[in-house]
Amino acid sequence: MRIGNVAGRLAIAAGDEWVDVEQASAGRFAADPQAVYERWDEFRAWAADVPAGAPRVSGPLGVPVPAPRQLIAIGLNYREHAIESKLDIPEHPVVFAKFQSSLTGPDSVVELPSGGVDWEVELVVVIGREAHQVPAEKGWDHVAGLTVGQDLSWREVQTRGPAPQFSLGKSYPGFSPLGPAVVTPEEFADKDDLAIRCSLDGEVLQDGRTSDLIFSVSELVSRLSEALTLYPGDLIYTGTPKGVGMGRTPRRFLTPGALVSSIEGIGDLTINLVNEPVNEPVSEGA
Numbered sequence: 591m592r593i594g595n596v597a598g599r600l601a602i603a604a605g606d607e608w609v610d611v612e613q614a615s616a617g618r619f620a621a622d623p624q625a626v627y628e629r630w631d632e633f634r635a636w637a638a639d640v641p642a643g644a645p646r647v648s649g650p651l652g653v654p655v656p657a658p659r660q661l662i663a664i665g666l667n668y669r670e671h672a673i674e675s676k677l678d679i680p681e682h683p684v685v686f687a688k689f690q691s692s693l694t695g696p697d698s699v700v701e702l703p704s705g706g707v708d709w710e711v712e713l714v715v716v717i718g719r720e721a722h723q724v725p726a727e728k729g730w731d732h733v734a735g736l737t738v739g740q741d742l743s744w745r746e747v748q749t750r751g752p753a754p755q756f757s758l759g760k761s762y763p764g765f766s767p768l769g770p771a772v773v774t775p776e777e778f779a780d781k782d783d784l785a786i787r788c789s790l791d792g793e794v795l796q797d798g799r800t801s802d803l804i805f806s807v808s809e810l811v812s813r814l815s816e817a818l819t820l821y822p823g824d825l826i827y828t829g830t831p832k833g834v835g836m837g838r839t840p841r842r843f844l845t846p847g848a849l850v851s852s853i854e855g856i857g858d859l860t861i862n863l864v865n866e867p868v869n870e871p872v873s874e875g876a
């Protein structure tokens with residue numbers, strides 16, 4: 591099953607069309623795309639048997655999971671990326687927060703502040719069942735589905751100060767693109783081995799596989815849940831493969847264009863990057 595936010599309404603894919611869940615369920619499930627994760631098992635059971643003639647919805651795609659209570663991100667979770675970052679391979683997941691105000695959907699316009707914004711394509715996990723102190727072999731049982739994310743990163747902000755503080759430099763407006771849809775785990779032939787890549791105006795920047803994750807999806811759910819309670823509808827950005835701009839010589843950062851992030855079996859998440867408008871100085875006494 592593919593779940594989308596179509597014109598602000600919860601929808602499930604039927605071929606090239608989208609079924610409007612609120613209408614198709616006669617109001618049993620709300621149109622709010624976030625609310626469904628609170629009733630995930632009930633929704634799965636209902637969605638398995640949607641009538642062929644169910645009402646459709648069309649319109650622009652929005653953020654598929656627009657209001658997670660927690661938006662957790664993992665750093666240095668691919669071996670080659672840790673090496674290009676000149677940091678040790680972690681023994682424990684490197685955890686930080688991204689903030690909800692930075693979420694944006696497919697096809698949105700994101701302004702690049704001057705000073706070096708980097709790209710990080712990431713597999714994003716959507717939690718479907720509350721998780722606390724879950725063993726690694728049960729991690730997938732708590733996952734509703736997978737989607738594509740970008741962890742846009744203003745490196746200058748991320749690395750300033752006496753200790754690195756990832757969260758703020760990765761949470762500027764539009765710095766957490768998400769989409770195009772949430773895909774449930776049984777849709778993948780091997781959910782632990784998916785091609786992941788991103789490109790800017792057609793030039794490939796990153797090209798990896800999620801089987802190279804140091805901490806796999808099930809391991810991350812387990813390790814995070816040692817401390818946290820993960821709630822339905824929470825997001826985990828699982829880390830980025832090698833190929834970021836900061837790891838290049840010379841360093842490279844994003845320029846205006848179409849940034850396309852793709853994961854096998856989920857699809858393309860495209861955002862349009864533009865330069866932030868330069869503020870004219872306000873003349874005094876005007």
Ligand code: ZN
Nearest residue numbers: 710741829830
């Ligand atoms: Zn990241």
